[in-house]
Amino acid sequence: MEYKIVLMYHDVVNELHPKSGFQKVGALQYTLNSRVFFEQVTRFNGDYIVFSFDDGGESFYTVIAPILEHNNQKGIFFISSKYIGTEYFLTKEQIKELDKRGHLIASHSHTHPLIISELSYNEIVNEWKTSKTLLEEIVGHEVTVASVPGGAVSKDVIKAAAEVGIKTLYTSEPTTEVRIEYGIEVIGRFTVSKDTTMEFFDKIVSDKNYRVQLQKRYKRLLLVKKFLGSNYNRFKQLVLKLRG
Incomplete structure (x- = not known):
């Protein structure tokens, strides 16, 4: 089953608001300037694009x-x-207002574990349940959508999400295909970082063959992650620091 093209962002900053979210090197590579983000949103502004953060x-x-x-x-x-x-980070009041303005408030786990898939099953359940409960207390209605922190999806991560009442789970896999696992929708997203040029942004949105290439690259990266295990993130942080 095909779905819309879902874009995955993190933070967007400007001169008035120069810092937002996690300030580690690994997180800052996904922080965009507001002028770039504005150009991307105005360039492709249609019902077939979903903006997620x-x-x-x-x-x-x-x-x-x-x-x-x-x-x-x-x-x-x-x-x-x-x-x-x-x-x-957002305050409760800001979250409540965003919800009232029609944006979708969803879970990204409670503590944002480095590798959520390496937690015990009960710990994963608690991550989803705690986050879901706290967000529901703020917005005053059920929260049934979530995304996997760090892209560390697994069968247990999906099953635990389904167990606590999540109906739709977004991953970091670059695909428009929607699959059903444990009774919930599992939907992929295409990552946008500060290094994403307009040329590549255009290709993500407009070129199906390019999206297929991204998915193949993602699967190769999964093999590398599996081989390196917990050392992958330490290696990634080192590379990012060397790049400056």
């Missing part, structure tokens, strides 16, 4: 939502509930 940084409220709304768009805002109200 991970972590719960305050830029969801200060920068991203105004740009989306200016272009008659809404976002899916995935929030790691442990960080609500902490520095550079």
Whole structure:
């Protein structure tokens, strides 16, 4: 089954709001300048594009939502509930207002584990359940959508999400195919980072063959991650620091 093209962002900053969300090197590679984001949203502004955002940084409220709304768009805002109200992250009041303005508030786990798939099954259930409960207390209605932190999806991660009442789970796999596992929709997304040029952004949105190439590259990366295990993230952080 084919779905819309879902784009995965993290934070968007500008001169007035220069910091948002996690400030580690690995996270900052996904932080976009607002001018770039504005160009992307206005360039492809149709019903076949879904804009989604991970972590719960305050830029969801200060920068991203105004740009989306200016272009008659809404976002899916995935929030790691442990960080609500902490520095550079959304407050409860901001989350409540975004929900009232028509944006979709969703879970991104509670603590944003480095590799959620390596937790015990009960720990994974608790990550989803805690986040879901806290977000529902804020918005005043059921939260049934979530995304997998760090892209670390597994059968247990999906099963645990289904167990606590998640109906739709987004991953980091670059695909438009929707599959059903444990009774819930599992939907892929295409990552947009600060290194994504407009040329590559155009190809993600417009070129099906390019999207297929991205999915093949993603599967090769999964093999590397499996081989390196927990060392993968340490190696990635080292490379990013060397790149500056």
